[in-house]
Amino acid sequence: MSSASLVILASHSSGWLAINKPTGVLSHPNANGRGSALLPFPYDAKEEYYHAEDGNYYLIHRLDGPTSGVLLIATNQTLAEALRQCFEGRNVEKVYYAWVKGFFQKKTGTWKHLLKKERGANSVKMQVGGSLTAETRYKCVDATRTPLGTFSLLELTPLTGRTHQLRIQCAENHTPILGDESYGDFALNKRLKQSGLRRLLLHAYSLKIPQYAIDVQAPLGADFKRWA
Numbered sequence: 001m002s003s004a005s006l007v008i009l010a011s012h013s014s015g016w017l018a019i020n021k022p023t024g025v026l027s028h029p030n031a032n033g034r035g036s037a038l039l040p041f042p043y044d045a046k047e048e049y050y051h052a053e054d055g056n057y058y059l060i061h062r063l064d065g066p067t068s069g070v071l072l073i074a075t076n077q078t079l080a081e082a083l084r085q086c087f088e089g090r091n092v093e094k095v096y097y098a099w100v101k102g103f104f105q106k107k108t109g110t111w112k113h114l115l116k117k118e119r120g121a122n123s124v125k126m127q128v129g130g131s132l133t134a135e136t137r138y139k140c141v142d143a144t145r146t147p148l149g150t151f152s153l154l155e156l157t158p159l160t161g162r163t164h165q166l167r168i169q170c171a172e173n174h175t176p177i178l179g180d181e182s183y184g185d186f187a188l189n190k191r192l193k194q195s196g197l198r199r200l201l202l203h204a205y206s207l208k209i210p211q212y213a214i215d216v217q218a219p220l221g222a223d224f225k226r227w228a
Contacts, residue, residue, distance in 0.1 A: 055075055
């Protein structure tokens, strides 16, 4: 595998490796071919793998393009299928961090929503009011007051794996993620850009699959810490 911008967080001789995906990079190429993809190799959309000279790299799950953090890949199909089943069976523990608008009086809690998926020509967006259950535990771990407003740092543990789940649930609870161009506070985002924000402040911090002794963390970068 070769990509100068990728950081390998951990790997194992059984055939898995964990990458710290940068913000703004797609987990896999779009159908229209736009945007920067994770690896510079041909991609098989049906089998969900990149084909490189040294072998295949199977995506086990995906992160939104604007989201950074832990992304798991396998180098053999048998392991890939087994790890994917862990995700499908919800036998994976994931933790995200997000800077959001607002202040939390209740420091911990659980969000539950029913969502529906709406497909556009080249995009997917989630809406409230469907039949797809989305559930997330949250914990407010920090807060800061700035000239632009009060912001909180949340630790988010998704208990389900819906598309854009964390982004839409934060927005529905009136605490949109900073820099979210789909579900966020657009006026605030414009002011934040003028102050140097260049990304969605959502980061996949850790991923655990106890069955395979996988326990990986991707440290928060300077673009997160500057808001504390």
